[in-house]
Amino acid sequence: MxxxxxxxxxxxxxxxxxxxxKIGVWLRQKRGSGKIAFLQLRDGTGFMQGVVVSxxxxxxxxxxxxxxxxxxxxxxxxxxxxxxxxxFGYEMAVSAIDMVGESEGYPITPKxxxxxxxxxxxxxxxxxxxxxxxLKIRDEIIRGIYDFFYQDGFLKFDSPILxxxxxxxxxxxxxxxxxxxxxxLSQTGQLYVEAxxxxxxxxxxxxxxxxxxxxxxxxxxxxxxxxxxxMAWMHQEQSLDVxxxxxxxxxxxxxxxxxxxxxxxxxxxxxxxxxxxxPFPRVSYDDAVxxxxxxxxxIKWGVDFGSPEETFLANYYKTPFFVVNFPKAIKAFYMxxxxxxxxxxxxxxxxxxxxxxxxxxxxxxxxxxxxLKQRLIDQHLDLKEYDWYLDLRKYGSVPHxxxxxxxxxxxxxxAGEDHIRETIPFPRTLNRLHP
Numbered sequence: 001m002x003x004x005x006x007x008x009x010x011x012x013x014x015x016x017x018x019x020x021x022k023i024g025v026w027l028r029q030k031r032g033s034g035k036i037a038f039l040q041l042r043d044g045t046g047f048m049q050g051v052v053v054s055x056x057x058x059x060x061x062x063x064x065x066x067x068x069x070x071x072x073x074x075x076x077x078x079x080x081x082x083x084x085x086x087x088f089g090y091e092m093a094v095s096a097i098d099m100v101g102e103s104e105g106y107p108i109t110p111k112x113x114x115x116x117x118x119x120x121x122x123x124x125x126x127x128x129x130x131x132x133x134x135l136k137i138r139d140e141i142i143r144g145i146y147d148f149f150y151q152d153g154f155l156k157f158d159s160p161i162l163x164x165x166x167x168x169x170x171x172x173x174x175x176x177x178x179x180x181x182x183x184x185l186s187q188t189g190q191l192y193v194e195a196x197x198x199x200x201x202x203x204x205x206x207x208x209x210x211x212x213x214x215x216x217x218x219x220x221x222x223x224x225x226x227x228x229x230x231m232a233w234m235h236q237e238q239s240l241d242v243x244x245x246x247x248x249x250x251x252x253x254x255x256x257x258x259x260x261x262x263x264x265x266x267x268x269x270x271x272x273x274x275x276x277x278x279p280f281p282r283v284s285y286d287d288a289v290x291x292x293x294x295x296x297x298x299i300k301w302g303v304d305f306g307s308p309e310e311t312f313l314a315n316y317y318k319t320p321f322f323v324v325n326f327p328k329a330i331k332a333f334y335m336x337x338x339x340x341x342x343x344x345x346x347x348x349x350x351x352x353x354x355x356x357x358x359x360x361x362x363x364x365x366x367x368x369x370x371x372l373k374q375r376l377i378d379q380h381l382d383l384k385e386y387d388w389y390l391d392l393r394k395y396g397s398v399p400h401x402x403x404x405x406x407x408x409x410x411x412x413x414x415a416g417e418d419h420i421r422e423t424i425p426f427p428r429t430l431n432r433l434h435p
Contacts, residue, residue: 005077010046013080013090020095022077025050026127027068027103029110037065039094041076046260047129049083049091050076057095064097070109071127073101087263122426123435133261134415134422137254141411142206144253145227148246149204154229157196157203159189165385172212174222185210188404189228191334191389194365197230197400198392204229216430217307218419219357221408223428230402236336236346236364239401240282240322243350243360246405247320248276254414267416274319275353281321285344288313288323302327311355320359324348333375335363348403356413362403369393 007022028040028047039050052065068074077096083089108121108128118125125131149156162176162183174185189205196203209226231239254262255269262269292299292309299309305323313323325344328337335345350360366372369390376386383390411423421427426435 007075010041010043010048013046013048013088013092016080017082017090018080020077020079021092022075023092024075024100025073027070027072027074028128029070030065030068032066037062039065039068039076041092042127042132046088048088049086050078050094051091052094052097056093061095061097064099065094068097069103070106071103071124072099073103074099087260119421119427119432120435126425129264131422133258133264134411134417135425136261137258137265137415138407138411138423140254140258141250141407141414144250145206145246145405145407148249149229152202152242152245154202154204155196155200157193157200157205158207159186159192159196159205159228161186161208165382172214174210174212187211188226190230190402190404193228193230193402194334194389194400195392197232197402198396198398201233202229202231214430219307219409219412221420221424221427221429224420224424225407227405227407228402229404230400232398232400234401235399236324236348236362236401239362239364239403240348241279243348243362243403243405244278244280244320244322247280247350247360247410248278250410251276251414262415265415265417267414272414277319280319280350281317282348283313283317283321283323285323285326291316302329304330307355307357310351310357314351314353314355314357317351317353319353320350321353322348322350331363333379333381334365334372336366337371352410352413354413354416357409358406359409359413360403360405362401364399364401367393367397367399369397 005020005022008016010023023043025041025043028042030040031038035054037052039052041048041050052062054062075098076092076094078092078094081091081093083091108124162178163186164183173187176183176185186209188209189207193203193205205228207225208223210223212222213220251272255273259269289299289301292312295312297309325338326347328343328345331345331347335347338344338346345363347363349358351357352359372393373390376383408420408423412420415423417423421429
């Protein structure tokens, strides 16, 4: 009795050189010379070439191979050979094709398509190499985030998506009818993870957040994923240490485990690796403003940085770097006052190099009940909505610090993507809610 042919995945192919195997695949593209058909195949774990030689197979099989349509699905059987000419390094000498699903008139052809068209067809475009590579990197980063926090002694603490208040003090919220009152889609879980830190010491959340900002820049989504970390008994310098260790760890994970995907995107792994050198520079807001002014930027002390300013600073430092101690007037109410200055708070934004901008925002949190209450009043926020938050300062308050990492912004930087919409399976932007 002949041995049953093993069904494998493309990612397993290197272990089966010289063996005949079977793989469930879709057809990306094909080309041929009349006597040989070259099938570009994918299966969700990778991409490879299948070669059908007319002299080695029966006429019906070769005719089938010649007439396969883009994105048809089938089982392909054949012997695995090494192939130094391909980036994958292996190909299959096809001996059988078993059709599963026909595909006719697939809309995304090998020709160039516009961005709007590709995002109208996002449900299909996900199958192609560029989004495949970026979203594989996204998956690696997500798994790395869980691993980093677990190894560092954090507890995952899920904050709610529906809230009755605006943690950042902004009116740019998505309202939701919630029985007899109005709720809002969360813009951050930060206040809630502060409560978690008072119970468990070090916690983080990881979930979707929403910002109704009418912005259409390369850095903004209306729905995105955030990681909020909060650490009791920790001052800002210790928090910055956690942040830079996490960023270096995640970059190294991608460099180690996503070489193929980085190559698909044309991303320089050596350059990425250079960004893991610690510590990252700490630059005061004061010094950053002076540097910008000295280089002909029309910027005054007390305003936040825009994309041009962030890009200049990124090109100047050429590595991830922190801008620390921002003006109090442009930061959230909960940030701790500077010990010697009333005009700045103990805060930090981590900027990515190459002009990708802010990827982390954080601060030490103020612990003074009366001060925070007055800050809420000054910002015209409803004290009843924040009574539970103020309670954290009444019952055993301790020094604590935290930060928020924007997942898609970080992925954009690591993958070298031009626009943030490429970093999430189905982006939600100012002008896109479909598909």
